[in-house]
Structures are given as C-alpha cells and as structure tokens.
Amino acid sequence: MNIERETLLEMQRRMLRIRRFDERCSKLVKFGHIPGTVHTSIGQEAQVVGATVALGPEDYMTGNHRSHGHPIGKGSNLGPLMAELFGKATGVCGGKGGSLHLADFSVGSLGESGIVGSSIPIATGAALTAKVKGTGRVSLAFFGDGASNQGGLYESMNLASVWGLPVVFLCENNQYALSTPAHTVTAGVVAERAAGFDLPGVRVDDGQDVLKVYEAVRIAICRARAGEGPSLIEVMTYRFNEHSEGLRLGVDYRNADERDLWRSRDPIEIFRAWLIGNGVASATALDAMDEEVLAEVEAAVEFAEESPDPDAATAFRDLYTEPFGVTA
Amino acid sequence: MNIERETLLEMQRRMLRIRRFDERCSKLVKFGHIPGTVHTSIGQEAQVVGATVALGPEDYMTGNHRSHGHPIGKGSNLGPLMAELFGKATGVCGGKGGSLHLADFSVGSLGESGIVGSSIPIATGAALTAKVKGTGRVSLAFFGDGASNQGGLYESMNLASVWGLPVVFLCENNQYALSTPAHTVTAGVVAERAAGFDLPGVRVDDGQDVLKVYEAVRIAICRARAGEGPSLIEVMTYRFNEHSEGLRLGVDYRNADERDLWRSRDPIEIFRAWLIGNGVASATALDAMDEEVLAEVEAAVEFAEESPDPDAATAFRDLYTEPFGVTA
Amino acid sequence: MSILSYLGAIGAAQREAMQADEDVIIIGEDVEANVYGTTGGKSRADKGDFLTLFGPNRIRNTPISEEVIVGAAAGAAMTGLRPIVDLSYSSFMYLAFDQLVNQIAKNRYMFGGQASIPLVIRSAMFYGLSTGAHHSDRPYPMLMNVPGLKIITPASPRDAKGLLRSAIDSNDPVICFEACPLWGMKEDVPDEEYRIPLGQAKTVFEGSDVTIVAISGTVPEAWKAATKLRKEGISAELIDPRTLVPLDHRAIMDSVARTGRLVIADPAHRTCGAAAEISAIVAEEAFDSLKAPIVRVATPDTQIPFAPVLEGQLYPNAKRIEDAANRVLGLGPKERETQ
C-alpha cells in the first residue's frame, strides 16, 4: 500500500472532523440547541473515513441514521451540515431533513436514511446508473450490523451480482443494534453471507485502524470500477457513546470491560501514533490540525446559530419539481 | 434408508394423484370449466411428494402459485380441491380462494400464496408456534427458484436460525421463473446461501428421484424435530408444461433439447421402475393404482361439477371472525 | 392515426420515449420475453421487440425482488436515468412499499430539493379476472395518502399514450395504474408523439342534471350508464379525472356547481377510497351547490373472492352507477348504495 502523504493527513483530518463535530452535537442536543436527537459516530471514525477516502469525489454514497460521519467523511462542508441539525434555512437540506436525513449531493452523498436498511437499494440503483451510462463511478452503501438482517440487502446483493454493478456494501458492525447484541439476532458472519450471492465478502477485524479499512475498501472499489461487480465488506468496530444522545436505557446491555477495551482502541489515537511513528507528521502538526478542526466546528456552530429559520412556507416546497398548490 | 412398503406405495400414489389431477386441470382450463388459470406441478411430482411424505400429518406446510401438488402431496381429498378450482361452494375454501390460494388446514396446509415468496415468513411463524408451545411439529415452506431472490427468505432463514425454529425451507428449482432462466437472475447457488445464515444447505441434484428428495427432507425434519433448527434444501427439477396453462409466450425461452432431456426423466416412470425392480409392487398393481387414481380424479371432477355455486352473500363472509355488516 | 389497444398504446408511449431519450430504461420481471405484452406486443415480429430495439442495457430483466427493483430504480432516477418500472400486478407493489413511501415519495423533500426522481411505475390492476385476492388489488387510494407521488389512471388507449408520455417526461415519480378490464379496448390513437398534461380531467359527456365522476375501469361502465340515462331524458355529465394526484378540483367543482348532484364510481375499496376524497372535497368546497347526497359507487369492503359468481357482483357497473344517479335525482329507491 502506497498512500500519498496528503491522503494520510486528510484521513486524520476527516476523522478529527467527525469526532469534534459529533462531540459538539452531543452537547448541543443536551442543551436543546439541536431538536430531536443525534446518533454519533464517535469511535467509528476509522471505519467511516477509511471507506469515504477510498471513494473518489464523483462516487456515490448512501448512509443511515448514524449520519453525520458519512458526509463529513465524504468531504462535506461542516457549516451547512450543522445548520441542518439546527433546522436552519442554510442547512444542507434547507432544514427539512435534520440529523437523520443529511444528504449532500455536491459530494456524492445521496442521503442518509432513517429507515434501517432502506438506502441500500438506492445505492444499488446509483450503481446501475453508472453501469448503464458507463460513467466509471462507484457507489457505496453504509449500513449497520442491525441492517444486515433486512431482506433488501440480499435482494440488492443478488441484483448487483447478476448485473455486475459497481457497488460496495459496507457493514458497520459496531456489534449492537440499539440494545440488541448482534450475535443474538444475526446468524453466522455477515461477511460470509456474500459467498451465497457470488460476490467477495471481506471482514476487517480491526476496524479501528483506518488503513486496514481503507485498503479493503480500495480493493473493492478497484474491482467495481474495473467492471468486476460488487463486494461486501464488514468492518468490526464499536460506538463509544449510547445509541443516540440522550437515550437512557434501563438496562446495561454493554458491560464496562467491553466498553473500556474498545475505548482503549481509539481510531484517532491509533492513527496519530502511526503518523508520528512513520514520520508523516509531528505531534505538533497534528495538534495544530486538531485546533483547526475545532475552529472549523466552532465556525459551523456559529454559522448554524446565526442562520435564519426557514420561512414557514418552505414546508410546502421541494415536494414536487412541478408543484400544484398544496399549502397550509 | 429403510422405508416401509406402505410409504413407498403411498409416494407413488400421491405422485400419480398430482399428475392425473393436473393433467385433468389443464384440459378443464382449456375448455373454460375452471375460471382463471392453473399452474401445474407436472414433472415436479417427486420434488413435491418426497417432501410432503417426509412430513407428518400434524406438520405444517405453505406453498405458492404452483399450488395443487402441495396439498395433494400432503394428503388432501381431491374433491374439495377440485371444487375449489371450479369456484364451488364445496371447495376447500368455499370458492373464495381458487387455484392460487388452496389451503387445507385439516392436513396442515396453511395456504398457497399467489404472491411469490410471501408465504415463507408464514411457515416460519408456524414453526415459532411449534417452538413456543413445544408441540414437536415441523413446518415446511415450498418456494421456487424465482422466489429465492425475495428478501423475505433471508429474513426468515436468519430468524429461524437464531431462534432455532423447526422449519425446512424447500426451494423447488425448476430452473425458470416464468420466462426467466434462473441462472440469469440468481447469483451463485441457492443451497449455498444457507451457510451465511448458519444453517445446513443441501442441494438435491436429482429432484426427479422421489427417494433422494425424501431422504434429504427427512434429515432436515429430524434435525428440526430434535430442536436443532432450520435447514434449506434446494431440489433441482423441471416443469414439463408451460408456466401456467394457456399461457402463450412469444418467445421460446426453453429449448427443445433441454425439454426432451428432462421429459425423459419422468419422476413417476423412474419410481415405477424402481418399485418394480425392487419387488415392491408389480406392474399390474401399479397400473391398478393408476386406474384408482384416475377414478379418484374423475370423482373429484364430478363432485366439483355437481356442486352448487356459492351463495352470492358468502362474498361478505369469512373476512372477520366477528363481522360488522359489510354487504353489497 | 392507428387503431391501438390500451396495451398497444402503452407500448407506443414507452417506445417513443425510449427513442427520444436514451436515459429512459425499462426494468421489470420478464420484460425481455414481454410476458405482459407492452414491450413488443403483437407487433413484436414485424416492428421488432424492445430487446432488439434497445438492447439489454436498457431493457433490464430482473429477479423477483420487488423491493430492490423499485429501490434501484429510485437510486437510478436520483442519479440521471429515467426508469420505467413494470411492476406487473398491483398486489406485488406492497413488497416495495418501503421504497415507494419512505424513499421515493420522501427523498426529494427531505433533501431540500437536491434530488429529483424522474421515475414511472406501471402497476396493473387485474381485477375481475378470477385471480383471487392475491392478484386483484386496486391500491391507488393508499398512495393518494402519500404526498410526493403523482398518480395517473388512464381509461382509454388515447389517454394511456398521452398520459404515460407525460409521466415519463415528468421529473417527479409517477405511478401509472392500468386497469386490465380496459386492456382490450381499442380506438384511434395519433401516430405522432403527444402529451396529455397531468392534472387535467376529461369531460367525456357534458350534461346538466347529475355529475358522474368515474375512475379508471369504471369509465366505460359510467359511459353506458350515462347513455342509458340520456335515453330516459336525464342529462348526465361524465368526468374522468385521469390523474388522481394532482386532481383536477376545478373540473369537478364546476360541474357540480351546474348539476348540484354527484355520483362517484371507483373500483377501489370503498373506505378511504378515491371516491371518499372527491366526496369530501365537494362536501367542503361546493356544499352550497349540492341538492342531494353524494353517492359513492365503489367496491364494498370485502376482499376479492375467486368464484366468478362471487367476484362479479362486487365492482361498480353500469347498473349500479345508473341506480345511484337515479337515487341522487330522487328517482330511485332511497337505500344506500353499498354497505
């Protein structure tokens, strides 16, 4: 693996962006500045960024409720994302989407889905466009271990396989779906399900290592771009926070030892050490990067705070390209 | 394998029943005595009967549009089945179901489904009852190669696997879904898809041999009954007739060589030879059996013909157990 | 002009659209072999079938996987294609309901207009053909309750060609519900390309005594009823909305303003059907013009039985529409139409 220095640094920057953005969101929700709730990707940054950085800027991507990391990883500007979480007019979806439904078509983000598993067929369809029109683009669907039990995934894998579609199915196995441990509801190993549909299935056991994720996804993308069809990648990871911010479950479904073990494998710390150890960047430079990112996040929050609320009438726009007069 | 003589003869009898019943239906549709259309199981009798005879009378079963063989194989009386195809009051569903929706709860037939793949979750649920109540019953879902690309199958396999449900998923791979060759739309091998969901997947390559099917299904049923969970069995077979009777497709999607090859492997002929060769029955006895079956089918047709039409008001019955006054 | 069947007209609209724009593709089960007759039809031998004309890259024969068929079509539509999905019988649509309702109807809105979804889903309502409850659905009212979709219900070959073409042109998702009882219907259809705008009702007959709004497969039945009434000296106005979303309120309101009486014929189930909506609009917006109860002639709230003697009585027919008209004119028996 021969990755340019720029790219390596960009990986760390994007991981930091996700971390700082989501840490900030967590507080903003607590103090009521963000309506509804948010699902953070804290702890899963390597899994997200390893994949998004392997994609080209023209490539497509869909995601799920754990939704901020994906567009940030794909290169979105933080301001319009944060403004969206605030429900502001300047939000990337004009305030109509919110945390669950971020989408930034300018970076190939075709939308996060609040319905678990539901955006996998959408990503498959984006790959169909690439194939029919011969654009050379690739499409990637992020989904969780929980989503891996939705039938639509298997319909998508089968269709992509027989049509040779350039799509990568990426299972973010953080080992829990809400309160439910994956092993209690998921038979066998997700990655091994690919074989039955005649596509490669790879499991990245150390999903806290951004380079491991990057490498697995890069190979799948190369295959796809070369016309060799879809792949399934399962990345083992862990979410450091609760399922969603503010959620308080009566039961302790994840024990403290497990949590500590995984928290000790912080993807940002791991890669920081690697970058320093391999002479890619100094500790000082990385600290500076973190400061820059923190400033970026602050600027995004300020942008969101200062942005106007959407005009009430916009609730009746954007439903159709040719509207026909539905109003309050 | 040590199968009682009775059982062996019963297998041949049930195969004959399906064959003669469906041959008769084909004509009855052509001459307009049966409304709508029918899908025959001619050519697939071994695959049907090998499975249904392996089940006990208390066991459950669901099926699909190719619907007569399953309840006949499970032991239904032919009269009420035929009357149902005629839409008569004495039909097994009172004339409300028709060919696509036969069901005979008296023999554990929980219903054929006109919606491809849609009865697989139902069979899974019947197995859940068996498990929760500890009845020792087993449930079997028949579905085609076409249905094997419906997502619900994988949700069902996964659920059955993690809950250890006593269900057998039986794919009747007759190599075509309507005009579509299975290999053009199905990635890999259906039976191999089981592995990803941690259940045994077995392919019976010679689905024209009733004993081979019987043996594979028997093992799966034993497993299920012993609390060892679900299995997937794929049986390779062929339908001798068109997808449905009377259907005329503009294209010749199955070539003559292929058709001839498979027609030469008639499951009833094959088993007849085996029965004679192994001294289980004489040719004369088997001829007599065929005559008996033909008479049974004729009696069923007569019963259907002579039965009254349902009363128009019955269109408004059986929707709810506690009706509330919907009428014409 | 050529005489075309309803199915032939649909084939013609599809062919013209595919010739005009190479982003238009067809996706569906058995579309290669043209099982359902619109991608080649009887003209297959002479005019060449769609597969020959457009090749397998654009005529996409699928596995039986309604969820991903519809979802992938949506994803393709969001990224530059204009798919037509042949979803066959309407009752198969439920397998794709999540994609239809959660993705197709919502995505453009949720994403603040970043996406458009130029997608047509063709859905065939095979009722009245002894196919039983699993193949006889008429589910357009369910989708009328879902903002973000457009819904057309052409009731003649000419309308089928013109409306379907507008649907394919539209940058919004359109569901085309085709009533199989109409499939054999033939009439002169212009050979050239034309479009019928979505949201414009057709006044089939003008009249002054009673307005009959008839939807989809009930239009020919209402036609018969109106003709019969005419012979009896009653002038019925017959309106076919053609598009249910957007619905041409104006045409219906104007007519009721003149006649003061309304009968609505709707092959869907009665409760929360399209007829309920039209009735409610009129009861709110044209109440002062109304001289009589609004009567719905719909399919009663039972499932569809197989036996012809059971099924045959259920759908709105000329007789029931005529009786309803007489009733609102105070000429017939006063009982309720159904239920």
Next chain:
Amino acid sequence: MSILSYLGAIGAAQREAMQADEDVIIIGEDVEANVYGTTGGKSRADKGDFLTLFGPNRIRNTPISEEVIVGAAAGAAMTGLRPIVDLSYSSFMYLAFDQLVNQIAKNRYMFGGQASIPLVIRSAMFYGLSTGAHHSDRPYPMLMNVPGLKIITPASPRDAKGLLRSAIDSNDPVICFEACPLWGMKEDVPDEEYRIPLGQAKTVFEGSDVTIVAISGTVPEAWKAATKLRKEGISAELIDPRTLVPLDHRAIMDSVARTGRLVIADPAHRTCGAAAEISAIVAEEAFDSLKAPIVRVATPDTQIPFAPVLEGQLYPNAKRIEDAANRVLGLGPKERETQ
C-alpha cells in the same frame, strides 16, 4: 384506580393479557431492553419487567427484519398463538406491507374461514417530535382501505388499556396506532381488567351546535377547542371514534342529525385520510341534516419537515379546529381550512 400514563396503560393491558393467556407473546425489536417503554416502563424495577415475568420464550427480541417479524407473527397467529407485535415507529410498517396486506388481511378470507389471525400490531406515530419524514408517519388511512384489518386509535390512557385488551382478545388482526404526543398523558385507570368493545365511539362532550369528530392525537386539541367554543356560547359535541375499523357510523350520524354541522380533525394526511371517509359517509347518509359544508382539519399533503418552525404548523391544533367550527357555524372567515 391508579394514575397511569398512556404508555403505562398499554403496558398494563399487555401484562394482564399475558398473565391471563399463555398463548399471548410479544415480538419486536429491542423489547427485551424495553426501549420503547411498554414492556416494563418505569415500574420495571419494582414490578419486574416483562422478560423477568414471562421469560424469553414469550418475550421475543427480534432482528431488524420487519417483514418476517410481521409474517412470522401471522403464521404463529394462524397456528395457535396470539402475538402482539411491537412494530415501533409507524414508518417501519411499510417494510412489512406485503405481509400485512397480502397475508394478514386476506388469508382468513381466501381460505374460506379456515384460519383466524388473532394478532395485534402496535404502531407508534411519533409525529411532532422533530424526527423528520422517516419517523413521523400516520398511515392508518392506507390500512382503512384494506378490508380484513381492524384499526384502533386510542386517545387516552383509559381507552388505551381497554381497547388494547379487546384487540388482544379479538380473533381478528388489529392494528393499534398510538400517537406519541399522547404518551405522557395521565389519568385514573381502573386497576382491574376491563375491555372497551371495538367499534364504539366515545362522546367526549355533548353539544348541539356543531359536531367535532377528532381522531387520535387530535382529541386533546379538539377538547381545548370545544372548551373555548363553549366559553363563547357555542355548544360543540366532541366525538372520538376510538376504532376506525369498524367505525361507529351511528354515533356520528346521530350527532350530525342533531347539530347539522361537522368538523373532522385528523392527524393523517388530508387526501384519502380518515376524515375523507367520515365526510363521505355523512355526505351520503346524513345529507338532509347538513346545514353547512363539512370541514376537514387534517395535515396538509406535504411530507413532514424536520425544523420545528416548519413541522409545528402542520398538524391539526385547537386553533385550527376552533376556526373550522366557527366557519361551519358561519361565524368565521369563509376560506378553506387547508390547501
């Protein structure tokens, strides 16, 4: 009597039913950990949670697989169990629509009464909580169009307990739509077991000037509106149908016969909503009593936006209901309520 929240009342009905009949089981995502609060609730610590009470054989925590969850519950119901499915947010239901519409609603009928399907599906309508279009659906009108299902929409803790218990007792499939805006509502609820029959409306307020029919989450809003109107000397009758299928026609018709005026408040989308059906029934059956247009106060036909300033304006509230009542009384401005 104990003071119970809406959610607590649902929990109580479930617990009582499970204690009374061991064929009753609960199936759903995260039901073990009681994420949605009805299989244990706040009383978890003291009274024991459902998992402890009934064990994992009867409290079945599922994978995220709505299609098989609902389908397996149906198959279980057809063979001797009485499952309660916790289907969480209403917008997840679409993934199981084939099982709901093609199997659950049709099987008993298609099979000529051989099967009964004693199944309850609980579906939570989380609207008004800034969860955006993927989590804010109110899809009961779609299912009202499907014969074979029963539908309840309890609007108070007391009704929730009594109706849910009847639903669990019923041998027919019942969908219970629970409005989350009501979840926190508290009132005295009998400690003993009781049932409220399906199909009986509740007259919340008697009145003589105008009938307000309010559904689900709009009941408290209509209550406020009726109280306000009363202060202004207008006597509004407030009816909560409680069950949408079967619907208590009689209660509504009797009321309109007395008041001659009808406003319907319905949190569903306007087109083909429950309000459309109620309006159409009245316009057909009680036309002669009507003195004014029937006005629907519903959610306009747009999807649900995330931003509170956008979402907040959409649902029927006390003010809109009051305005509509004034309008049908000829006291307010004459514009249309919505659209």
